[in-house]
Amino acid sequence: MESSAKSVAEYLATLPDDRRAAISKVRAVIRKNLPKGFAEQMQYGMIGYVVPHKIFPAGYHCKPEEPLPFASLASQKNYMALYMMSVYQHEGMTTWVQEQFAARGKKLDMGKSCIRFKKLEDLPLDVIGEAVGMVTVADYVARYEALLKR
Numbered sequence: 001m002e003s004s005a006k007s008v009a010e011y012l013a014t015l016p017d018d019r020r021a022a023i024s025k026v027r028a029v030i031r032k033n034l035p036k037g038f039a040e041q042m043q044y045g046m047i048g049y050v051v052p053h054k055i056f057p058a059g060y061h062c063k064p065e066e067p068l069p070f071a072s073l074a075s076q077k078n079y080m081a082l083y084m085m086s087v088y089q090h091e092g093m094t095t096w097v098q099e100q101f102a103a104r105g106k107k108l109d110m111g112k113s114c115i116r117f118k119k120l121e122d123l124p125l126d127v128i129g130e131a132v133g134m135v136t137v138a139d140y141v142a143r144y145e146a147l148l149k150r
Contacts, residue, residue: 002045
């Protein structure tokens with residue numbers, strides 16, 4: 001469900017109480033662990049964490065006027081979702097996330113970059129924080145550019 005909210009505060013205000021609480025807690029973990037250089041903004045109707053144009057002027061190759069997406073957090077129709085492009089970009093990171101969920105007894109519902117969850121208890125927040133903090137802006141941009149050249 002794409003939101004038309006113009007700000008993160010406006011987006012959160014539109015959510016039902018239970019979803020707002022869960023999304024807010026995941027957001028707090030992301031913000032606490034987000035490496036310097038990434039910025040939070042609304043993007044594609046979700047809370048987005050991006051590489052700003054001032055750092056990467058080329059923007060997102062599919063839509064250059066948009067900053068390069070790093071992660072997104074959203075309330076969808078039947079679940080909430082955390083989209084982590086760095087996990088998708090790096091095969092070793094995908095395996096690491098799978099192992100970390102399993103080690104904590106959590107069932108991972110994951111697409112290529114999307115980790116779906118129905119309630120906050122489905123997510124090991126320490127794993128999410130660590131995954132977000134693993135990739136610097138410079139490393140993310142370098143890997144992104146390398147993937148584009150393939």
